[in-house]
Amino acid sequence: xxxxxxxxxxxxxxxxxxxxxxxxxxxxxxxxxxxxxxxxxxxxxxxxxxxxxxxxxxxxxxxxxxxxxxxxxxxxxxxxxxxxxxxxxxxxxxxxxxxxxxxxxxxxxxxxxx
Amino acid sequence: xxxxxxxxxxxxxxxxxxxxxxxxxxxxxxxxxxxxxxxxxxxxxxxxxxxxxxxxxxxxxxxxxxxxxxxxxxxxxxxxxxxxxxxxxxxxxxxxxxxxxxxxxxxxxxxxxxxx
Numbered sequence: 077x078x079x080x081x082x083x084x085x086x087x088x089x090x091x092x093x094x095x096x097x098x099x100x101x102x103x104x105x106x107x108x109x110x111x112x113x114x115x116x117x118x119x120x121x122x123x124x125x126x127x128x129x130x131x132x133x134x135x136x137x138x139x140x141x142x143x144x145x146x147x148x149x150x151x152x153x154x155x156x157x158x159x160x161x162x163x164x165x166x167x168x169x170x171x172x173x174x175x176x177x178x179x180x181x182x183x184x185x186x187x188x189x190x
Numbered sequence: 191x192x193x194x195x196x197x198x199x200x201x202x203x204x205x206x207x208x209x210x211x212x213x214x215x216x217x218x219x220x221x222x223x224x225x226x227x228x229x230x231x232x233x234x235x236x237x238x239x240x241x242x243x244x245x246x247x248x249x250x251x252x253x254x255x256x257x258x259x260x261x262x263x264x265x266x267x268x269x270x271x272x273x274x275x276x277x278x279x280x281x282x283x284x285x286x287x288x289x290x291x292x293x294x295x296x297x298x299x300x301x302x303x304x305x306x
Contacts, residue, residue, distance in 0.1 A: 108292065110294070112297075117279075117300070117302070118299055119194070119297030119298050165232050176287075178223075180234070181232050182230075182231050183230075183231070185230070
C-alpha cells in the first residue's frame with residue numbers, strides 16, 4: 077500500500093532558527109516527490125520537486141533532500157520567519173503504464189514564534 | 191488571476207440538503223482533481239478527470255457524491271443529502287498531464303463546507 081508518513085506532526089520554533097521536517101514513503105514505482113506549503117484556509121502551494129536522480133533542491137530558504145534508496149526526504153528551512161508558519165505536506169507521485177497516483181502525507185504543522 | 195478558482199469559498203448547509211461546488215482549472219490544463227481535507231490531515235483523493243473523462247474514483251466517494259466535467263473545462267462536485275461527516279475543505283487541483291516527470295498540480299483556494 078502506498079503511504080507517505082511525515083514527522084514531526086507539529087513543531088514550534090523561534091523566529092530566526094532553522095528546522096528540518098521529515099518524510100518517509102513507501103510509494104512504488106516512484107516518479108517524483110514534491111513539498112507543498114499550505115497556509116491556514118488556503119490551497120497547497122508547491123515549494124520544491126525532485127525526481128529519482130535528484131538528491132537536493134533549493135528554493136530560497138527552503139532546501140529539500142531526497143534519498144531514493146532509503147525512501148526518505150527532508151525539508152530544511154533556514155532562518156525561519158513568522159510567515160513560514162503553515163502546514164508542510166510531502167507528496168509522492170507514482171507513474172506506471174499510463175496510470176498515475178498521487179499520495180499525500182498528513183503534513184507537519186509549523187509555528188514560528190517571535 | 192489565471193490560477194485555479196473555486197466557488198463558493200464557504201458553504202454552510204443543514205444536514206440533508208444538497209450542495210454543489212464549482213472548480214475552474216487553469217485553462218490549458220487537461221487533468222482536474224478533487225480532494226477532501228479535514229482539520230490536521232493532508233488532502234484525501236476523491237476523483238480525477240482527464241479532459242471530460244472521469245478516470246478514477248476513490249472509495250471515499252460514496253453514491254451521495256457525484257462529479258462532472260462536461261466540456262473538459264470547469265468541474266462540479268455535488269453532495270446529496272449532506273451529513274455532518276461531510277464537513278471539510280474540498281480542494282480542486284489541475285495540471286497539464288504530459289510525459290514530464292515534473293507534472294505539477296496547482297491547487298485552488300478550496301471550498302469549506304460546514305454541515306449543521
